[in-house]
Amino acid sequence: MVLVLVPGTIFSQELNCNVQISAQKIQGSNRQVFETMQRDIYEFMNNTVWTNHVYSYAERIDCNILINLTDQLSADEFRGTIQVQLRRPVYNTTYNTTLLNFIDNSFQFRYVEFQPLEFDPGSHRSNLVSVLAYYAYIILGFDYDSFSPEGGTEFFQIAEKIVTNAQNAPEPGWKPYDGSRNRNRYWLVKNALDKQYEGVRRFVYEYGINGLDRMESRITEARTSMVESLRLIQDVYRRKPDPFMYILQVVMESKTDELVNIFSEAFPEEKSRVIQILTEIDPANKSKYEKITASNTP
Numbered sequence: 001m002v003l004v005l006v007p008g009t010i011f012s013q014e015l016n017c018n019v020q021i022s023a024q025k026i027q028g029s030n031r032q033v034f035e036t037m038q039r040d041i042y043e044f045m046n047n048t049v050w051t052n053h054v055y056s057y058a059e060r061i062d063c064n065i066l067i068n069l070t071d072q073l074s075a076d077e078f079r080g081t082i083q084v085q086l087r088r089p090v091y092n093t094t095y096n097t098t099l100l101n102f103i104d105n106s107f108q109f110r111y112v113e114f115q116p117l118e119f120d121p122g123s124h125r126s127n128l129v130s131v132l133a134y135y136a137y138i139i140l141g142f143d144y145d146s147f148s149p150e151g152g153t154e155f156f157q158i159a160e161k162i163v164t165n166a167q168n169a170p171e172p173g174w175k176p177y178d179g180s181r182n183r184n185r186y187w188l189v190k191n192a193l194d195k196q197y198e199g200v201r202r203f204v205y206e207y208g209i210n211g212l213d214r215m216e217s218r219i220t221e222a223r224t225s226m227v228e229s230l231r232l233i234q235d236v237y238r239r240k241p242d243p244f245m246y247i248l249q250v251v252m253e254s255k256t257d258e259l260v261n262i263f264s265e266a267f268p269e270e271k272s273r274v275i276q277i278l279t280e281i282d283p284a285n286k287s288k289y290e291k292i293t294a295s296n297t298p
Contacts, residue, residue, distance in 0.1 A: 014053070015136065016060035017045040023069045026078075034069070036113050041065065041132065044117040050136050051155070061143050062087045062096065065135070067107070079108045082131065086139050088146050091213035098254045099142045099204065106173035106184060107131060121158065124165040131173070134162045134185055141192060145201050146208040152201075156192040163189055187246040196241035199232035200248050206232065207255075215262075223266055226259075230277045237281040252282045256289075263292045 019042040023034045045065060066083035073079055086100035109128035117126070119133045137159040141152030163186055166174040178184045191197045206229035214222040236248060263274045271292050278289040 013047065013049045014051055014055050014061060014140065015045055016062050017042070018064045019045060019067075020064070021067045021069065025068075025070045026072045033111075033113050037111050040111075040117055041067070041128075044119075044129070044132060045136060048119060048133075048136070050140060061139060063100075063139050065132070073108075076112050077108070077110050081105050082107045082135070084135050084139065086142055088143060088208065090208075090215070092216045095212075097208065097212055097258060099146055100139065100250065101254045102250050104131075104135075104173060104185065106171075106179045108171045108173075121161065122165070124162075124169055127166070127169055127171040130162055130166050130169070131185075134159050134189075137162070138188065138192075142204060145204045147205070149205050150198070150201050151205075153193070156189055159185075159189045160193060182244040183246050183249070187244045188250065191245065191247035194241065196239065197236055197245075197247055199236040200251055203229045203232045204251065223262065223270060226262065227270065227274050227277070230274065230281070233281050234277050248281070252285075256282065256285045260288055260291055266292075 019038055021034050021038040021041070023031070064083070064085040066085070067080060068083070069078050069080040071079040081103050083103045084100055085098065087096040088099050089096050109131065110126070111128055117129050117132070119129050121133075124130050137155045141155040141159065144152035144155060163174055172178045173184050174186055175184075176182065176186050178186065192201065207226055211222050211226035211229060214225070233248060233251070237245070259274070259278065263271055266274070275289050275292055279286045282289070
């Protein structure tokens, strides 16, 4: 069962967050609870005031929260995954670029139907609330980074505080060695605030402002700027600040298909340069990047 809640008359604050919950793998339970859960999460994400900044209705940040519940551990305890997606509009176009698209596999929480979801930034009371608030601030951090150099720092700092508050939580995902290959909440925000990863965050800005936002008017210059922005990530990759380069992986996962589409239309020398960089910093997607050379040159 996939439940989709379409925004109606509820007016958001900073986020325009679509929420979907799938509970197909959970058998024999009260299905109504999942509808109520989805509605509560939707209202929590969209109606909470996350910042002290003023947003108009049209300026809200488009994002998705996709929750796939795989187990019901008790009457009010669930386990599954949460997928986070974030989009950013590209200047002077109808195109939206993806900034985030990743899955957190360590999602376990208690949910009591009709019990309010309330966020207290000073403490960890509910794992569901803490995870949702954490990702709200991760979304804000990456969105602000895309419009100004390291503009999302204040939001990453709040996300870090949520991680600190959750260090004694029994649920997984908050501690340094939780999860497969340490792909967890701890390392994502740790990397975001680590100066050694500054190049990855600068890439998010340069790629968007000097690359995508100029594609409509100056496509050749825009592609050149994109190649240069990728060198920022290449520099971080070559220095390998620590074995858990989660933020680098998260950022590249959101850009793979877009980069292939953009540079498939580039000139041969430009294709060669970008493929060399991409296969070095993201070897897992080498076969995808090689498709760039298979396309016709303009």
